[in-house]
Amino acid sequence: MIVIVGAGPAGLAAAKAIARHGVSCTVIDAASKPGGQYWRFRDLVQGYKSQRAYGYFDELRSNPKITYINAAQVWSATRTNDLVTLNYLQAGIEKSLKCQTLILTTGAYDRSIPFPGWEKPGSMTPGAAQALLKGHGVVVGKKIAISGTGPFLLPVAVGLAEAGAEVVGVFEAHSPLRWLRSPIALAFNPEKFFELLYYAKKIKKLSIPMKFGKVVTEFSGSTAFVSRVNSELSIKRSSDEIQCDVVASGWGFVPDLSLGGILGCKEIVSVDGTVIFSVDRNQQSTVGNIFIAGEATGIGGSDLALIEGEIAGLASINKRIPFTLRFHRARKQLFARALIRSYPVGNGWQKWLDAKTLICRCEEVSCSQVLSSVVELKAEDSRTSKLFTRAGMGLCQGRVCSRNVSEIIAGAKGVPVADTERISYSNRPLAAPISLGSLADGIGEK
Amino acid sequence: MTRRISFSFNGKPFSGEEGQSIAAALLNSGVTELRKTRFEGEPRTIFCGIGICFDCVVTVNNVANQRSCLIEISEGAEIVSQQ
Numbered sequence: 001m002i003v004i005v006g007a008g009p010a011g012l013a014a015a016k017a018i019a020r021h022g023v024s025c026t027v028i029d030a031a032s033k034p035g036g037q038y039w040r041f042r043d044l045v046q047g048y049k050s051q052r053a054y055g056y057f058d059e060l061r062s063n064p065k066i067t068y069i070n071a072a073q074v075w076s077a078t079r080t081n082d083l084v085t086l087n088y089l090q091a092g093i094e095k096s097l098k099c100q101t102l103i104l105t106t107g108a109y110d111r112s113i114p115f116p117g118w119e120k121p122g123s124m125t126p127g128a129a130q131a132l133l134k135g136h137g138v139v140v141g142k143k144i145a146i147s148g149t150g151p152f153l154l155p156v157a158v159g160l161a162e163a164g165a166e167v168v169g170v171f172e173a174h175s176p177l178r179w180l181r182s183p184i185a186l187a188f189n190p191e192k193f194f195e196l197l198y199y200a201k202k203i204k205k206l207s208i209p210m211k212f213g214k215v216v217t218e219f220s221g222s223t224a225f226v227s228r229v230n231s232e233l234s235i236k237r238s239s240d241e242i243q244c245d246v247v248a249s250g251w252g253f254v255p256d257l258s259l260g261g262i263l264g265c266k267e268i269v270s271v272d273g274t275v276i277f278s279v280d281r282n283q284q285s286t287v288g289n290i291f292i293a294g295e296a297t298g299i300g301g302s303d304l305a306l307i308e309g310e311i312a313g314l315a316s317i318n319k320r321i322p323f324t325l326r327f328h329r330a331r332k333q334l335f336a337r338a339l340i341r342s343y344p345v346g347n348g349w350q351k352w353l354d355a356k357t358l359i360c361r362c363e364e365v366s367c368s369q370v371l372s373s374v375v376e377l378k379a380e381d382s383r384t385s386k387l388f389t390r391a392g393m394g395l396c397q398g399r400v401c402s403r404n405v406s407e408i409i410a411g412a413k414g415v416p417v418a419d420t421e422r423i424s425y426s427n428r429p430l431a432a433p434i435s436l437g438s439l440a441d442g443i444g445e446k
Numbered sequence: 447m448t449r450r451i452s453f454s455f456n457g458k459p460f461s462g463e464e465g466q467s468i469a470a471a472l473l474n475s476g477v478t479e480l481r482k483t484r485f486e487g488e489p490r491t492i493f494c495g496i497g498i499c500f501d502c503v504v505t506v507n508n509v510a511n512q513r514s515c516l517i518e519i520s521e522g523a524e525i526v527s528q529q
Contacts, residue, residue, distance in 0.1 A: 121491040125495065135470075138466070138470045364484075
């Protein structure tokens, strides 16, 4: 039995590859609809090449070899004698699933960095604005500022403007000229250039102000304060005050490593500090029968996720991986590395914070509290600081703030964040929070 | 035409489209505060939108800590703010 966790591009590609060879598999996903975070559709809201998704959705629904379990949150996993048991909750009912082969395609979520006012209603991630629009048909505000870095800001701005919101500006920290540092990646990925052109044309047509080298560094709830920043994100000077009811700020993505981490799959730190899984050329993790594909093996977007998913699917049933697939993966991985070079998140943001700026939203821990745990209480690392301040110990289990806490502490001490610390803060004992009752039931089963 | 679903939030009647999340339906109805924080009493609403951050938690039919960005509205659901 093969189980695929996640029904985004990587998971769907894996399922299709397996089913095409007449082998059965099960896809289990937390959402009620397939597509993951990337392929969310409702009515006429579409993105670049989004029609591709429908082929995969049809396969999921109509191929008798694929079993699809939706609205099921996998919260833990165990592995004994090569048999993996996944415990999941579906409509409040505790269930489990066993498999010999597991393919993890658990995706990623927006990386947030704090700034004064980021906890106020109206401040959100671009992913939230996108999910509300594409998934629920709701436009998050009337006047919206989009800020941060990375190509994902563009489809979010276009989608919101097309739905009738006034996008008061897209504030991209980095200059597009940074792409010139990656000529080989661009030469091997000409279609990415056309995708960029597609969004550039739309932004022009919709008259969305596109500003490079500027970002929102403070939000009052009704005014966004925009600053000009250098490539390290240090503020060069304050620039504009813009009236808006929403600031959607995003700084790349954080892979969701929870399940693979629980199962002991080896994690590594990529050049930009993102923790990802170590996989071989067949997308196989360091734990024998577990394959991993998509953002959890490195942020690379849906094109790379589709290829990795297909390779993981084929490898999981011992089928030959065509050379063309390996070539396209290498090509897309070049592009993924170029993304890191083009949209780095330097440490300059730490100087945007004032003493009262919240670092941990859940436990309402301020910047000064985190810093005083280092200066006065002599916390040497984020773990110790967390014990003093409770930063990262709230309901989200540090998913939003733990990387920032570590980087603030390292910044205050003038040292880089150790890889062991990065890996440690990326792991948590449960993949999703559940009630103690369910936890007790789950343990009782074993 | 999608079906309208009626529910209540803090005792007041609201409605949304079938399939919408609680957070989406409330935001669409002009609700900009889902709860107050437990230490500072500051307003919070949807932040990550995909079930990661837990800023949007509410009590749904007496079950606390439910992520309103993930849970779909259901007919007659009683949704209440929590800390």
